[in-house]
Amino acid sequence: DAKTTQPNSMESNEEEPVHLPCNHSTISGTDYIHWYRQLPSQGPEYVIHGLTSNVNNRMASLAIAEDRKSSTLILHRATLRDAAVYYCILSATRGSNDYKLSFGAGTTVTVRA
Amino acid sequence: EAEVAQSPRYKITEKSQAVAFWCDPISGHATLYWYRQILGQGPELLVQFQDESVVDDSQLPKDRFSAERLKGVDSTLKIQPAELGDSAMYLCASSSLNTVNTEAFFGQGTRLTVV
Numbered sequence: 001d002a003k004t005t006q007p008n009s010m011e012s013n014e015e016e017p018v019h020l021p022c023n024h025s026t027i028s029g030t031d032y033i034h035w036y037r038q039l040p041s042q043g044p045e046y047v048i049h050g051l052t053s054n055v056n057n058r059m060a061s062l063a064i065a066e067d068r069k070s071s072t073l074i075l076h077r078a079t080l081r082d083a084a085v086y087y088c089i090l091s092a093t094r095g096s097n098d099y100k101l102s103f104g105a106g107t108t109v110t111v112r113a
Numbered sequence: 114e115a116e117v118a119q120s121p122r123y124k125i126t127e128k129s130q131a132v133a134f135w136c137d138p139i140s141g142h143a144t145l146y147w148y149r150q151i152l153g154q155g156p157e158l159l160v161q162f163q164d165e166s167v168v169d170d171s172q173l174p175k176d177r178f179s180a181e182r183l184k185g186v187d188s189t190l191k192i193q194p195a196e197l198g199d200s201a202m203y204l205c206a207s208s209s210l211n212t213v214n215t216e217a218f219f220g221q222g223t224r225l226t227v228v
Contacts, residue, residue, distance in 0.1 A: 030213070031213070032214060034216075042221055043117075043204050043219030043220050043221050043222050044156065044204070044206075044219045045219065046216040046217065046218070049214075049216065051214075085155075087155060091213040100146075100158055100161060100169060101146075101158070101217060103148075103155030103156045103157070104155050105154060105155050106155055
């Protein structure tokens, strides 16, 4: 499976943007880039995913490099509720009928009031 | 809003005892996952079901762990006998389509402590 590399931790101030980088230099052409986050004492929560083009939703934006070897999750205005561990995951296709999400250690985001 | 239900939320068991966790996925979701998360680490996939069939259990310690999804709906993960190293959060997730272009929904997990 292709691997991702993320910083261990990042800090941000409330109401400022947060840019979370992810390197995935061995990504294959069919791998989607997924982001999940995990708040304390909860299960992971889907944030966003994409293949080649940049993506936006109500939670965040995903900027994907042209060569797809890196991506950046953007939280436009951080709130205290955004303090969580953020996981960048490449979805591995193992055949025509299945895929899995393989989590790494993620980036711990701290938001200062 | 539909949720993945897990029970119990917390479980304390003695070493060598049997323990079981239950998961009810979102209605209509054919794909179900069980993950184990050790404190400070990311979740690790234990087993993946497509309907009632296991499609991946390569990381499941089969000498003591078992998982079933008999009618392709809810699922049970069992550990027998439990060991101290099994202390972790056990997460269940489900998704509606078994493709890379979808999202998975996670339950709140079962926190297991083996003493």
